[in-house]
Amino acid sequence: MTAALGHRREKIDALAARAGQVPADGGGVSLTKSAFRRLRRDPVAIIGAVIVVVFLLVAAFAPLLAPRDPLEQALLSQVRQGSIPGAQDGFPLGVDQLGRDVLSRLIYGSRQSLMIGVISTVLGAVVGMALGVLAGAFGGWADTLVMRFVDILLSIPGLLMAISISVLLGQNQYALMIAIAVTQVPVFARLLRGSMLAQRDSDYALATKALGVKRSRIVFTHVLPNSLSPVIVQGTLSLATAIIEAAALSFLGLGDPDISRPEWGAMLASAQAVLSFRPQLAIYPALCIIVVALGFTLLGESLREALDPKFRR
Amino acid sequence: MSTAFSAGIRTALAGQAPVLEVEELSVRFTRRGEAGTQAVDGVSFSVAPGETIGLVGESGCGKSVTSLAVMGLLPGRGVQVGGSVRLDGQELVGAGDRTLRKLRGADMAMVFQDPLSSLNPTVTIGVQVTEVLRQHRGMNGKEATEEAADLLDRVGIPDPRRRLGEYPHQLSGGMRQRALIAMSLACSPRLLIADEPTTALDVTIQAQILELLRELVQGSGTALVMITHDLGVVAGLCDRVHVMYAGKIIETAERRDLFARPRHPYTGGLLASVPRLDTPRGTALTPIRGSARDAIPWAQGCAFAPRCDSGQDDCLTEVAGTTVPLEDDGPGRELRCRHPLATAPVAGSPTTSGADR
Numbered sequence: 236m237t238a239a240l241g242h243r244r245e246k247i248d249a250l251a252a253r254a255g256q257v258p259a260d261g262g263g264v265s266l267t268k269s270a271f272r273r274l275r276r277d278p279v280a281i282i283g284a285v286i287v288v289v290f291l292l293v294a295a296f297a298p299l300l301a302p303r304d305p306l307e308q309a310l311l312s313q314v315r316q317g318s319i320p321g322a323q324d325g326f327p328l329g330v331d332q333l334g335r336d337v338l339s340r341l342i343y344g345s346r347q348s349l350m351i352g353v354i355s356t357v358l359g360a361v362v363g364m365a366l367g368v369l370a371g372a373f374g375g376w377a378d379t380l381v382m383r384f385v386d387i388l389l390s391i392p393g394l395l396m397a398i399s400i401s402v403l404l405g406q407n408q409y410a411l412m413i414a415i416a417v418t419q420v421p422v423f424a425r426l427l428r429g430s431m432l433a434q435r436d437s438d439y440a441l442a443t444k445a446l447g448v449k450r451s452r453i454v455f456t457h458v459l460p461n462s463l464s465p466v467i468v469q470g471t472l473s474l475a476t477a478i479i480e481a482a483a484l485s486f487l488g489l490g491d492p493d494i495s496r497p498e499w500g501a502m503l504a505s506a507q508a509v510l511s512f513r514p515q516l517a518i519y520p521a522l523c524i525i526v527v528a529l530g531f532t533l534l535g536e537s538l539r540e541a542l543d544p545k546f547r548r
Numbered sequence: 549m550s551t552a553f554s555a556g557i558r559t560a561l562a563g564q565a566p567v568l569e570v571e572e573l574s575v576r577f578t579r580r581g582e583a584g585t586q587a588v589d590g591v592s593f594s595v596a597p598g599e600t601i602g603l604v605g606e607s608g609c610g611k612s613v614t615s616l617a618v619m620g621l622l623p624g625r626g627v628q629v630g631g632s633v634r635l636d637g638q639e640l641v642g643a644g645d646r647t648l649r650k651l652r653g654a655d656m657a658m659v660f661q662d663p664l665s666s667l668n669p670t671v672t673i674g675v676q677v678t679e680v681l682r683q684h685r686g687m688n689g690k691e692a693t694e695e696a697a698d699l700l701d702r703v704g705i706p707d708p709r710r711r712l713g714e715y716p717h718q719l720s721g722g723m724r725q726r727a728l729i730a731m732s733l734a735c736s737p738r739l740l741i742a743d744e745p746t747t748a749l750d751v752t753i754q755a756q757i758l759e760l761l762r763e764l765v766q767g768s769g770t771a772l773v774m775i776t777h778d779l780g781v782v783a784g785l786c787d788r789v790h791v792m793y794a795g796k797i798i799e800t801a802e803r804r805d806l807f808a809r810p811r812h813p814y815t816g817g818l819l820a821s822v823p824r825l826d827t828p829r830g831t832a833l834t835p836i837r838g839s840a841r842d843a844i845p846w847a848q849g850c851a852f853a854p855r856c857d858s859g860q861d862d863c864l865t866e867v868a869g870t871t872v873p874l875e876d877d878g879p880g881r882e883l884r885c886r887h888p889l890a891t892a893p894v895a896g897s898p899t900t901s902g903a904d905r
Contacts, residue, residue: 438665445619446661446680446731448654455677460670 241394252461270541280537287531294345301452302327303338305497310334319390319513331516332509333501340497341523347491348527351412352478358416359477363423371431372454380427381419385421391422393418395479401489415480419473426469430462437461438470471535475528482524555791565637567738567771573641574609575577575617579616579626583893587613589795590631590674591862595771600762601773602786602803604818608840611775615741617641617657618773620648636738656685656739657732661749663724673700674712680734691734699730703760710826722753726760733745733764740765751826758785760790763826776810779822791815794843794851797874811858811877811888822826846872850885858887 274280293300302325303309311334313320321329328337359389370381388396397414404410433438435458485492485500499520506516573591578584588610595601603611606627616622616646620640633640635656640648656867660666668676680691687695700708716724725745732740742761746754762785765772774786781787782803789806791814792801799812805841810816817836838855844864845851850872853863863872863886877883 311819331902399704438660438662439668441621442658442660442666442728443668443676443679445621445652445658447649447651448679448683449649452679457668457670461668 240475241429246540263448264537270538272406273541274537275470277537277541279533280541282528283533283535283537285524287534290345290349290530293342294349297342297346297401301336301342303336303339305335305339306495307336308334309336317512319509319516321456321513322516328516329513330399331505332513337516337519340502341499341519344497344499345523345527347408348478348481348500348524349479351408352474353414354410355415355481356419356470356473358421359473360466362416363420364466365425367427367431368454368459371435372450372458374432374435375457378428381424385424388417388421389425393476393484394480394537397484398489400449401484406489406492408493408496411458411481411484411490413482414489415477416464419477422469422473423466427462428465431458434458434461465539468535468539468542471531471538473507475531478531479528480526482520550664557635560653561750564597566596567636568617568773569594569634570631571634571874573617573624574628574630575613575742576628576630577626584628585846586795588617589904591747591792593632593790593797593800595773598766599788600765600772600774600786601785602776602778602782602789604776604782604789605792605794606777606818606840609792611792612743614775614792615658615743615775616738617650618741621652621658636762639817640864650684653680653732653737654735656733656741657737659725659732659742661746661845663721663728663855664716665750666728668723669716671866673719673891677712677731677734680731681720684735693790695734695779696730697735700727702762703730703733704756704827721749722756725749725753725837729757729760729764732772735766736864737770739773740773743775744777745774746776746778754781755784761785777820791818792841793845793874796846796851796884797850798884802880807879809889811883812853812856813883813887813889814852816889817855841893853892856888858889860870860887 269482274284298499308318310326310330314330314332314334319330319332321333323329326336326338328341331337331340341384366381366385370378370385397418400417401410402413404413431454437458440453440458443457481490482498482500482503486504488504490501502520503517503524505516506513510517571592573588574586575588576584576586581768591610591614593601593603603614605611605839613622616888617629618640620643621863623698629641631641631704635651638651640651667673674693674696678687678689681687681692681695685695696712697708700711703725705711705723711719711723716727719727723746729745740761745761746757749757757873758781760775761772764770772785774781776782779856784792786803789801790797791805791806799806799810801811806815808821817834818832821836823833836855837857842854843851844854849862849864850856850859852858872884872886874882874884877888
């Protein structure tokens with residue numbers, strides 16, 4: 236843990252140093268640099284970052300870390316009605332009702348959960364931001380049109396919409412990603428639009444306009460980069476929601492039908508049947524989901540504080 | 549009528565056609581279901597090449613709105629702009645977005661009040677300066693960077709090459725304003741509007757910036773409109789001064805005439821309220837009574853009447869449905885007042901924050 240912390244510190248130091256490569260002799264510190272400086276001092280941010288990094292590493296190196304093949308039904312012969320073998324040599328967390336190693340399945344499962352979370356959040360963010368730019372940059376009827384559409388999306392409960400979409404698109408992991416992405420779109424669109432509207436009335440936007448710069452350039456070079464920090468924060472927080480939603484959808488049986496890819500939500504669902512005598516099978520994947528979501532949330536919240544000028548010291 | 553006459557005088561004085569002619573400019577902010585606010589009400593003035601005029605008045609008198617209206621920078625909705633603004637004879641009121649965009653930055657430019665918030669914090673100075681060069685002078689990467697460094701050098705920023713790679717927060721306040729001036733002068737505009745360019749700076753920097761503006765304008769024949777509430781700036785820089793109150797010009801005069809013999813009680817009050825070095829210690833400043841919010845609509849008489857010391861009954865009465873007219877008042881002067889101050893000169897002129905040479 237301390238090694239990981241030290242490693243993380245070094246990484247952030249390197250990033251902060253890179254951000255500070257512009258000579259800072261004019262007094263004052265760049266926003267990015269001071270944000271990193273505050274992140275580094277914030278224990279909450281470090282805990283969040285450590286959790287996220289650990290899970291990312293586990294997902295990346297799953298084949299090296301997993302003690303066994305997650306599909307191998309090694310202890311199937313020992314599984315009886317009403318009793319599943321617990322932890323033993325070579326199986327630190329025991330096996331599931333099909334005799335497969337739980338730890339290996341959890342490790343491989345992190346790949347699915349993180350991948351679905353990241354891809355659907357990126358997809359949702361890209362589409363949402365495109366809509367946000369459209370509304371925020373042009374205003375008028377484009378704004379009205381986009382925002383009413385977004386309001387409609389927002390008025391439908393996220394999980395309900397995700398379920399309908401994944402049923403509509405058929406049962407595969409892409410449908411799952413798209414379904415979750417759609418629920419993320421309105422949040423990003425609203426956020427970016429609001430932030431752009433505020434920046435559009437700023438002094439520098441007016442000053443740039445007074446220099447005869449094209450509107451498209453004002454939007455993309457000046458207004459947009461200044462509007463991004465709340466979106467970055469939301470992106471981190473949305474990852475947590477996306478991972479939870481992905482697990483929820485697989486729990487409901489709408490996840491990836493390919494059983495060769497273990498997934499936390501699906502593990503949770505199959506553990507229901509044996510909950511009375513082997514609740515650990517549900518507790519482990521649930522813990523994973525909770526911890527990873529917590530990691531992203533902690534990181535996002537402290538990022539929000541670090542980027543907020545009101546907290547600047 | 550009087551406008552055309554005085555414009556004629558100025559043109560004769562400068563010997564050239566005016567760069568900017570503003571005639572009966574009016575700006576009205578409207579809101580659905582409300583009466584609306586007349587921010588600028590029939591303002592007329594003109595500026596000759598190389599001339600510097602001052603628009604003076606306290607907050608809310610309409611001077612900034614006038615400048616934004618000239619630049620065509622007022623928002624499209626909720627604003628009615630009337631009258632005429634001509635830049636080198638080209639009508640700007642009602643001109644298309646594209647036309648205005650080509651003129652802004654190239655033929656007319658503006659320097660704003662707060663140099664920090666007028667610069668984009670996330671982009672380097674270099675990108676922001678070269679942007680204008682790319683847009684209006686069609687320069688490409690390297691050429692634009694050379695020219696940008698040259699511009700920064702001309703406005704007195706030391707080590708311009710390094711500054712091009714820096715962000716606004718790394719520059720001092722004075723340097724930021726210099727960078728903004730460099731951007732606005734990048735295409736040698738015919739007209740430069742400076743909207744309180746020194747208000748956010750400290751006093752020593754103010755003098756430097758004013759001196760810089762003066763040099764740049766004198767060297768190039770650019771017409772300069774200084775918008776300010778600082779009479780020191782006016783004394784140091786402006787050839788002619790238009791004093792505004794509640795959206796109208798109330799007095800126009802050559803700089804020396806104005807300081808020597810203010811005619812409108814409001815101008816007199818402004819001059820009297822300037823802190824002076826030669827008064828004994830402990831002497832209270834002489835303020836103008838009330839605040840700009842006490843103005844009454846011009847339709848009901850003179851807007852300044854409620855705060856005026858030399859006001860009389862007829863200041864508050866409507867005469868034949870017209871407001872107090874702006875009338876000729878001696879050579880090169882115009883005045884909107886029924887009971888002007890006596891022509892006896894007031895002692896001295898105020899201390900200047902720009903060197904009055």
